[in-house]
Amino acid sequence: MSQRVVILLGPPGAGKGTQATRLGAALGLAHVSTGDLFRENLSKGTALGQKARGYMDAGQLVPDQLVLDMLFDRVSKSDCSKGYLLDGFPRTIPQAEALEKSLKAGGAQVCVLNLRVPDALLLERITGRRTCKSCGNAHHLKYSAPKVEGRCDKCGGELVQRSDDSAEVFGKRLQVYREQTQPLEAFYEARGLVRSVDGARNPDQVFQDLQSFAKEAA
Ligand code: AP5
Numbered sequence: 658m659s660q661r662v663v664i665l666l667g668p669p670g671a672g673k674g675t676q677a678t679r680l681g682a683a684l685g686l687a688h689v690s691t692g693d694l695f696r697e698n699l700s701k702g703t704a705l706g707q708k709a710r711g712y713m714d715a716g717q718l719v720p721d722q723l724v725l726d727m728l729f730d731r732v733s734k735s736d737c738s739k740g741y742l743l744d745g746f747p748r749t750i751p752q753a754e755a756l757e758k759s760l761k762a763g764g765a766q767v768c769v770l771n772l773r774v775p776d777a778l779l780l781e782r783i784t785g786r787r788t789c790k791s792c793g794n795a796h797h798l799k800y801s802a803p804k805v806e807g808r809c810d811k812c813g814g815e816l817v818q819r820s821d822d823s824a825e826v827f828g829k830r831l832q833v834y835r836e837q838t839q840p841l842e843a844f845y846e847a848r849g850l851v852r853s854v855d856g857a858r859n860p861d862q863v864f865q866d867l868q869s870f871a872k873e874a875a
Contacts, residue, residue, distance in 0.1 A: 794811045
């Protein structure tokens, strides 16, 4: 059976991580987030984490070759053998081309789900996000406030603000998204693979649409 690859596209704060956790479980696909992989490397103090830190803190993209080596290593693991759900990758045309080349040989089935959210809402989501230091779960001070202040509902870990979640760095991340990542919409539209979803609604409504589009595409 060919591999199934679902790509979640969308600007910073669109809800990719929130939806990917749930969608991956519903579709039986491993959730692969390049942002989470870099943060894991950072917290373990690896050489890769050290190289990525400056780019992430400045809201810039990590250079393609570092991302590609890390990504292809991750998707070669056994939990990805039937397929995987990509969150935060690809982010540039060269990344998309490299992925396409690697998937061509196996004849993978690809579906791209694009989350659309207005800029003002993105800023509110990013600056109000608090992330668990232990398990990475994201809360929001207004939209999904933790039951105990400063503590993750899932594991009780400490909630912190990501160093790139300031209004200033968000502005840079959004600019980088417009310049380098948004062109991927046209890249995948030309291949007839994109379904766009209104990500400004509540998470359950967004999830229902994502799930049905992913199932239709299967
Ligand atoms: P990454 O971690 O991928 O960040 P991002 O793409 O900017 O996305 P975010 O994690 O900020 O947002 P999200 O869409 O996942 O939103 P979330 O669900 O948390 O990348 C970080 C950095 O790593 C990059 O800047 C770059 O430096 C580097 N990097 C990573 N991948 C790379 C690559 N491929 N190439 C090069 N560099 C790379 O939601 C946000 C908040 O909103 C949360 O608080 C959540 O609770 C809330 N929320 C979500 N959905 C809703 C809803 N429907 N209603 C109300 N609140 C909601």
